[in-house]
Amino acid sequence: MRGPVIAASLFMAFVGSAIAEDQMNNQTHSYVGMWVTADRYIRHELLQDGRYVEARGKRERAYLGRYRVTGNHIDYRDDTGFTADGEFIDGVLHHAGMILYRDK
Structure with a gap:
C-alpha cells in the first residue's frame, strides 16, 4: 500500500513545485x-x-x-538550484551583503 502513498506524495510535491514556479512567473x-x-x-x-x-564584471x-x-x-x-533573498528598503535593494540601486 506504500506505493500509491509515495506516488501521491511525489505527485503533490511536483504539483506544488509547478505552482510555486508559476507564481514566480506571474507577478506584478x-x-x-x-x-x-x-x-x-x-x-x-x-x-x-x-x-x-x-x-x-565582464x-x-x-x-x-x-x-x-x-x-x-x-x-x-538560480537555474542550478542556489537560493538567496533580499529586501527593498527605501528604493534600495539589500541582497547578500550587497546594496544595489535602480539603474538610471
Missing part, C-alpha cells in the same frame, strides 16, 4: 528593471516574466534564474 510589482552596485560590478536585471539575469550572464517578490522581499532561485 514595481521592481522590474536593472539594479546595480555603486561600482556597477554587480548588475541584476529583474525581468517582467519572473526571470533574472545577474552580471558580474561576465554578462554570470547567473540566471527565477525570482519572486512578496511585498518588499525578493527570493531568488
Whole structure:
C-alpha cells in the first residue's frame, strides 16, 4: 500500500513545485528593471516574466534564474538550484551583503 502513498506524495510535491514556479512567473510589482552596485560590478536585471539575469564584471550572464517578490522581499532561485533573498528598503535593494540601486 506504500506505493500509491509515495506516488501521491511525489505527485503533490511536483504539483506544488509547478505552482510555486508559476507564481514566480506571474507577478506584478514595481521592481522590474536593472539594479546595480555603486561600482556597477554587480548588475541584476529583474525581468517582467519572473526571470533574472545577474552580471558580474565582464561576465554578462554570470547567473540566471527565477525570482519572486512578496511585498518588499525578493527570493531568488538560480537555474542550478542556489537560493538567496533580499529586501527593498527605501528604493534600495539589500541582497547578500550587497546594496544595489535602480539603474538610471
